[in-house]
Amino acid sequence: MTVASRRAARAFGLRAETLAALWLRLKGYRVLARQFRVPAGEVDIIATRFRTIVFVEVKARGDLEDALVAITPQKLRRFRFAAARWLAQNPWAADHVLRADAVYVAPRRLPRHVENVAELGFG
Secondary structure, eight states: OOHHHHHHHHHHHHHHHHHHHHHHHHTTOEEEEEEEEETTEEEEEEEEETTEEEEEEEEEOSSHHHHHTOOOHHHHHHHHHHHHHHHHHOGGGGGSEEEEEEEEEOTTSOOEEEEEEEOOSOO
């Protein structure tokens, strides 16, 4: 992968995360954090609505069907680790319902928000 193609992929991903955050806001969520990173993982968006905290993985592909199958077991492990670290840093959230969601993004399609895509394994 060339430097230019890596930059283009990164820009595509950032646009997808921005679109996903806007989509969640339209659905009544309040975004608490974006691109929460720890050395062993990342959560793209952390949002809340009512008494629920959602940890959101954003997957952007050229085709929505490709995005739907893009969350690998390794990615889920890293995602869960980062979510647990965020929760440890934000103890006020421990009494909320915790959920792992995904927003799938593809060009010329509305984003697709799927709730409970995986078990978090804590909370």
